[in-house]
Amino acid sequence: MSKSTKRNISTTGDITFSDLKVTSPSDYAAGLTAIKSTIAHLNKEAGLYKALSTLNTMNQKEGFDCPGCAWPDPDTPSKLGEYCENGAKAIAEETSPKRADASFFEKYSVETLSRWSDFAIGKSGRLTEPMILKPNSVHYEPISWANAYELIAKQLHQLNSPDEAVFYTSGRSSNEAAFLYGLFVRAFGTNNMPDCSNMCHESSGVALGETLGIGKGSVTLDDLYDAEVVMVIGQNPGTNHPRMLSALEKCKKNGGKIITINPLEEAGLVRFKNPQKVSGIMGSGTVLTDVFLQVKINQDVALLKLMMKRLLAKERNGEGVFDHDFIAKKTSGYQDLIASLDQQSEQVLLKQCGVASAKIDEAVDLLAKRKRIIICWAMGLTQHKNGVDNIKECVNLLLLKGSLGKKGSGTCPVRGHSNVQGDRSVGIMHHVSKPLNASLKKVFGFDAPDKEGLDTVHCIKAMYEGSAKVFIALGGNFVSAASDTNYTAEALQNCDLTVSIATKLNRGHLITGKTALILPTLGRTEMDEVKGKKRFVTVENSMGKVHQSAGGRTPVSTFLQSEPSIVAEMANAYFDGKHTIDWLTLGEDYELIREKIAAVYQGYEDYSKRSKGSGFYLPNNVRVGDFSKLPGGRAQFSVCPVPNYDLKEDEYVLMTIRSHDQFNTTIYDMNDRYRGIHGERRIVFMNPEEMKAKGISEKQVVDLTSNYGDVLRRAEQFKVIPYQIPKGNLAAYFPETNVLVPIDEFAEKSNTPISKSVVVKIDAKH
Ligand SMILES: Nc1nc2c(c(=O)[nH]1)N[C@H]1C(S)=C(S)[C@@H](COP(=O)(O)OP(=O)(O)OC[C@H]3O[C@@H](n4cnc5c(=O)[nH]c(N)nc54)[C@H](O)[C@@H]3O)O[C@H]1N2
Ligand SMILES: Nc1nc2c(c(=O)[nH]1)N[C@H]1C(S)=C(S)[C@@H](COP(=O)(O)OP(=O)(O)OC[C@H]3O[C@@H](n4cnc5c(=O)[nH]c(N)nc54)[C@H](O)[C@@H]3O)O[C@H]1N2
Ligand SMILES: [Mo]
Numbered sequence: 001m002s003k004s005t006k007r008n009i010s011t012t013g014d015i016t017f018s019d020l021k022v023t024s025p026s027d028y029a030a031g032l033t034a035i036k037s038t039i040a041h042l043n044k045e046a047g048l049y050k051a052l053s054t055l056n057t058m059n060q061k062e063g064f065d066c067p068g069c070a071w072p073d074p075d076t077p078s079k080l081g082e083y084c085e086n087g088a089k090a091i092a093e094e095t096s097p098k099r100a101d102a103s104f105f106e107k108y109s110v111e112t113l114s115r116w117s118d119f120a121i122g123k124s125g126r127l128t129e130p131m132i133l134k135p136n137s138v139h140y141e142p143i144s145w146a147n148a149y150e151l152i153a154k155q156l157h158q159l160n161s162p163d164e165a166v167f168y169t170s171g172r173s174s175n176e177a178a179f180l181y182g183l184f185v186r187a188f189g190t191n192n193m194p195d196c197s198n199m200c201h202e203s204s205g206v207a208l209g210e211t212l213g214i215g216k217g218s219v220t221l222d223d224l225y226d227a228e229v230v231m232v233i234g235q236n237p238g239t240n241h242p243r244m245l246s247a248l249e250k251c252k253k254n255g256g257k258i259i260t261i262n263p264l265e266e267a268g269l270v271r272f273k274n275p276q277k278v279s280g281i282m283g284s285g286t287v288l289t290d291v292f293l294q295v296k297i298n299q300d301v302a303l304l305k306l307m308m309k310r311l312l313a314k315e316r317n318g319e320g321v322f323d324h325d326f327i328a329k330k331t332s333g334y335q336d337l338i339a340s341l342d343q344q345s346e347q348v349l350l351k352q353c354g355v356a357s358a359k360i361d362e363a364v365d366l367l368a369k370r371k372r373i374i375i376c377w378a379m380g381l382t383q384h385k386n387g388v389d390n391i392k393e394c395v396n397l398l399l400l401k402g403s404l405g406k407k408g409s410g411t412c413p414v415r416g417h418s419n420v421q422g423d424r425s426v427g428i429m430h431h432v433s434k435p436l437n438a439s440l441k442k443v444f445g446f447d448a449p450d451k452e453g454l455d456t457v458h459c460i461k462a463m464y465e466g467s468a469k470v471f472i473a474l475g476g477n478f479v480s481a482a483s484d485t486n487y488t489a490e491a492l493q494n495c496d497l498t499v500s501i502a503t504k505l506n507r508g509h510l511i512t513g514k515t516a517l518i519l520p521t522l523g524r525t526e527m528d529e530v531k532g533k534k535r536f537v538t539v540e541n542s543m544g545k546v547h548q549s550a551g552g553r554t555p556v557s558t559f560l561q562s563e564p565s566i567v568a569e570m571a572n573a574y575f576d577g578k579h580t581i582d583w584l585t586l587g588e589d590y591e592l593i594r595e596k597i598a599a600v601y602q603g604y605e606d607y608s609k610r611s612k613g614s615g616f617y618l619p620n621n622v623r624v625g626d627f628s629k630l631p632g633g634r635a636q637f638s639v640c641p642v643p644n645y646d647l648k649e650d651e652y653v654l655m656t657i658r659s660h661d662q663f664n665t666t667i668y669d670m671n672d673r674y675r676g677i678h679g680e681r682r683i684v685f686m687n688p689e690e691m692k693a694k695g696i697s698e699k700q701v702v703d704l705t706s707n708y709g710d711v712l713r714r715a716e717q718f719k720v721i722p723y724q725i726p727k728g729n730l731a732a733y734f735p736e737t738n739v740l741v742p743i744d745e746f747a748e749k750s751n752t753p754i755s756k757s758v759v760v761k762i763d764a765k766h
Contacts, residue, residue: 006493007138009511010114011485011739013121015717018670020680020699022721025265028285029238029245029674031273034085037673041085042092065549067094067172067524068663070415070542071241072221073614084242085275089661089668093504094523095553098125100505105131105140114510118480118735119667119681124505127520128557135514145561148517149573155470155497155515156574162189163451164469166459169195169428170476171417172524174537174549176593177563178419180586181474182427183596184571186437187446187579191453192468193430196476197420198456199483200379202750203387204413205424210388211395211636213629216421218410218622219374220543225250226408228370232289233261233300233394234380234756238268238674239660241414244376245272249286257370259363260289262380263297263655263729264685267674291363296354296726297653298384298757302642303353303360304393308400309341310364321368323402330627331399333637340639352642354726372408373401378416380655383756387747389640396637404635405625415542416664418524422540425618426597430455439600445580456482457751460743463491471513472499472570474563477506480665483741483753484713501566506665521563526551528562535562535590538611540618546604547615564590647728647759654684654704655756656734656741665735672733680719684762685731688722696720696764703763704732708742715739717766730760 026033068090104124110133113121130148131140143151156165167185169178185193197205205215212218224230224247237244248258249272260269269292273285295303315321327334350357367373375398381390395411403409415421427436430453437448454462460482462468471478471492482488492498495513502509503523509516522528528535528551536550561569568587575583586593591608598604603618610616621627627635645653658664659672659681671678675685684704686696696702697720704715715737725731734755745754 008111009489011479011489011511012736013117014115015682017682017717017719018679020683020719021678023676023678025676025723026267026674028271028273029268030085030242030275031285032275033673035275038085038088041089041668064524064551065418065539065547066090067418069241070418070421071243072541072543072545074221086239086242086660086663090663091525093122093666093668094126094525096125098123099128099556100124100126101128102131102142109138110140110510110512111138114507118507118665119670121505121507121510122666126504126556127502127518129520129559131518133512133516140518143517145569148519149569151515151517152472152497152499152570153573153576156188159469162449163192164467165190166192166194166454166463166468166471168459168471168473168476168478169193169423170474171196171420171423172475173423173563174419174539175422175426175546175597176537176590177474177567178423178428179426179593179597180564180567182429183440183444183581184567184583186440186448187571187581188574189449191430191432191449191451192459193428193453194456194459195420195423195428196417196481197424198751199481199753199755200416200420201382201413202752203382203747204377204391206750207388207391207395208411208413211392211638212404212411212622213627213635214621216544216620217412217542218404218620219412220617221247223408223410224248224374224412225254226372227251227256227374228372228408229257229259229366229374231259231261231373231375232269233375233377235376235378235414236262236266236268236658237414238266240378240658242268244414245288246274246276248272248288249274252286252288257290257366258288259291259293259366261293261295261300261303263295263726264731265292265294265724291359291366293355293359293363294726296352297655297729298386298643298645299353300381300390301386301393301640302349303355304397305341305344305642306346306349306353306360307364307367308397309344309346309349310360311368311400312338312341314364314368319368322400323371326402327399330625330635331637332632332634333639336639337396337637344642349642352644367401371401371403372406373398373403374408374410374412376412376414378414380756382747382750383752383754384643385745385747385754385757386640386643387752388749389638392638392640399635399637404622410622419539421542421544422538422546425540426601436600443596443599455751457743457746457753460488460491463494466494469496471495471497473508474501474567477508477665479508479511480506480735480738483738483755484743485735485739487743501563504666519566520557520560521566522551522555522560524549524551525553526555526560527553530588537590538594538607544618544620545615546611546618548611564593645759650761651759652728652730652762654730654732654737654740654758654760656737656758657731659733662733675723677721681733682718682736683721683732684718685723685725686720687725687727687729690727691720691722696762698722700764701766703765704737704740704760705763706740706742706758706760708745711742713740713742
């Protein structure tokens with residue numbers, strides 16, 4: 001158990017092993033097993049009937065948006081319900097009959113709860129009323145909403161500067177809540193708005209912004225159906241975006257090919273048995289991946305360069321591979337890219353990426369003649385020191401092929417949280433935007449701050465050093481999601497006040513400032529009513545489409561407030577009627593919030609009306625082939641260096657990944673079915689030959705350590721599991737391994753922690 005100071009709080013919970021069973025990894029995703037698993041899970045967590053009736057309205061036009069991932073819904077949702085096994089688990093969590101209410105907190109101190117595992121903490125159920133943890137106390141106790149708001153206002157007024165407060169956002173909040181929150185934070189006077197994007201797709205945002213002029217993807221679902229080649233890089237859709245498999249299946253049925261690049265052969269990309277079709281349940285399913293390139297961790301740049309070099313060789317051979325018309329008219333930097341490719345050595349790149357040469361040729365052959373190409377990616381590309389370059393290299397490939405701004409082509413960064421993209425679009429951002437500030441002045445009449453705010457990594461450092469003292473979180477589980485768990489825990493405990501607006505208990509409610517508040521809020525599935533009138537919110541999916549979401553269930557407690565109401569009340573208490581904005585009216589009237597969003601941002605005209613049904617797309621310059629806002633009015637090629645790990649004999653590169661039974665820091669269950677792991681999370685995957693060479697046996701218990709900047713970090717007690725992963729690479733689950741990710745190691749330009757490439761050693765002393 002790792003301890004942190006002040007209250008006697010554990011950052012990990014007591015470490016105990018349960019019964020680990022290991023089976024062969026699955027060679028397909030979904031099918032009947034997924035249906036069985038869904039039903040078993042719903043039965044256990046939520047009561048089957050209740051959960052099924054809730055599920056039936058999910059991702060339907062009049063229903064609520066799945067609180068799972070951000071994958072878009074088809075324009076005509078399936079009659080069988082547009083949901084997946086993991087969406088169902090997300091619903092089961094929210095509809096759990098268990099309650100973390102006042103009597104729960106009276107019974108268990110935060111010190112006791114912190115010794116529980118994340119799994120056990122998460123299973124405590126829904127939060128039901130506002131609670132306060134007072135200085136020197138270890139038990140939360142009830143507080144009225146009014147007193148909670150007054151306390152927050154008082155603490156904010158006591159600060160020497162607004163920059164001593166930090167306002168975090170996780171990506172489940174609606175556009176309405178996020179806009180109001182950003183408005184309040186700017187009116188309060190700071191841009192300290194870190195969000196989960198900083199740990200997630202920030203590298204994509206930066207790379208796409210610099211090369212293509214928009215920090216979002218360009219494709220729509222229809223493009224995926226029309227693509228000739230889809231490359232899926234650094235992403236595990238079978239677990240994290242299961243509904244994407246139906247789109248890939250459709251692409252394959254239309255003749256498309258799939259290239260997968262990953263250090264692991266993930267089941268979901270091998271074969272898919274569509275659980276919404278009889279053939280999927282009874283038959284052998286659809287083979288998805290045509291060419292699998294088993295790259296070493298963070299050697300995608302080397303591999304992509306090699307692919308481009310071989311495409312270039314074909315081009316020079318007169319095979320007509322590149323789109324010269326597009327390159328000449330729409331891009332800049334082509335000659336520099338070609339010169340840099342010529343300078344790279346085939347042999348060096350081949351050795352670095354670790355992929356068999358003949359396999360790379362297979363992929364290159366698929367790409368050479370085809371023009372409609374889409375690249376999909378997620379955390380396998382973004383969470384590295386060179387995360388931004390990884391994505392720029394993907395853009396290079398698409399630009400060479402002219403695969404942008406055309407049907408069946410483009411960029412597809414697959415987003416994580418269901419509304420993380422929307423939150424960003426309506427103002428959750430730590431950078432200063434001059435046009436936004438000008439708009440806010442025009443619409444609301446106040447001067448928004450023009451000093452850059454703190455992102456996730458830098459706000460942790462500020463709290464650690466004492467220059468930030470109040471931490472407010474709109475959703476999420478900051479302490480478990482952020483890097484360097486023990487450092488982050490110290491940082492939060494240094495605060496005078498930490499506030500969490502949340503649906504469920506998590507470790508973030510136990511590792512707190514001197515005073516802590518829990519403000520319980522409505523979940524996506526719940527009805528949001530004010531004065532007898534139902535309200536709906538809106539969200540933006542991974543492909544830039546904005547649509548409505550309205551829950552139908554009776555809220556789990558009459559005390560819950562909606563996120564916009566909570567933000568409005570906080571703002572009202574802080575300004576005490578002395579501001580140009582009538583916060584309470586805005587907090588009550590979501591139509592009015594949407595009108596204001598439309599007044600501040602482009603593309604939201606007639607917002608409420610157009611958000612009905614399947615919704616509307618926001619403007620996207622890449623989709624229409626317009627690069628006029630970029631230097632010289634052209635999309636940019638980039639020249640990126642190849643990352644090199646000079647590993648010592650006893651060092652490995654570790655990627656921290658998700659199991660099939662978790663949603664970020666929420667642990668649904670202890671299994672990772674597709675990878676053959678049952679009943680345990682403290683495991684580390686290692687190459688079997690390497691295990692033999694190093695004298696490590698199956699299920700041997702080891703510690704993992706990382707050593708950056710002379711700080712030795714340790715994650716205790718993991719069982720080693722032989723797995724087909726490249727030599728020199730390891731994989732283990734987050735959040736258990738976040739303790740190893742050093743706070744000062746993050747991607748250049750995007751500041752995203754290096755969660756997918758931590759250099760570690762194995763300490764086998766147990
Ligand atoms: N059920 C469920 N759904 C989720 C989530 C969840 O936790 N559970 N989380 C949501 C969120 S917030 C996000 S951001 C997404 C995350 O979705 P993913 O990015 O798919 O999630 P990870 O488990 O982090 O998986 C990363 C994948 O990248 C591979 N990888 C790691 N390093 C490298 C590398 O260097 N190169 C390459 N090519 N591949 C690499 C891993 O083997 C793994 O397959 O999912 C969202 N959806
Ligand atoms: N080592 C490592 N670390 C990582 C990652 C990794 O791959 N490896 N991935 C990173 C990524 S991609 C992300 S996005 C972050 C995620 O970081 P976060 O978004 O901070 O974490 P979550 O686990 O998604 O947050 C879950 C909590 O949100 C609250 N919640 C759920 N629904 C709602 C809601 O509707 N409203 C409100 N107000 N609260 C709600 C619940 O209390 C729940 O406990 O983690 C990052 N951390
Ligand atoms: Mo994410």
